[in-house]
Amino acid sequence: MSDESRSLFTLIGELPEVISRLVTAEVERLKVEIGFKAKNVGVGVGLVAGAAVIALFLVGTLIATGILALALVMPAWAAALIVSGVLLAAIATLVGLGLRAFRRAGEDIELGETIRRDIDAVKGVGPYDQR
Secondary structure: OOHHHOOHHHHHHHHHHHHHHHHHHHHHHHHHHHHHHHHHHHHHHHHHHHHHHHHHHHHHHHHHHHHHHHOOOOOHHHHHHHHHHHHHHHHHHHHHHHHHHHHHHHOOOOHHHHHHHHHHHHHOOHHHOOO
């Protein structure tokens, strides 16, 4: 039977099957797309993690360079002690800032009261009522 001679009821009867195939094909396409993206994200994360490990070694060599540079003008133990003190001060500062951020995250914010005042302002009641 040709497409032109099929009745409307036949076409409507085939509609669920066509929709089912369309949805199945779309789901398969999404699976392939998600797999492709997940693979690329995984490779990217691995490369960035490798760079982070190398950066850690770089920090170590820079610290050693700083100690050796100071050792040219003072005893090596004093140079190492000074660099360690600077690193300890940096750690203490970062920990202090982090703790302050954690404390601020635990504070209550008065959103309920602020929203109530905004609603009152829209209604024209409260301290905003200037009639």
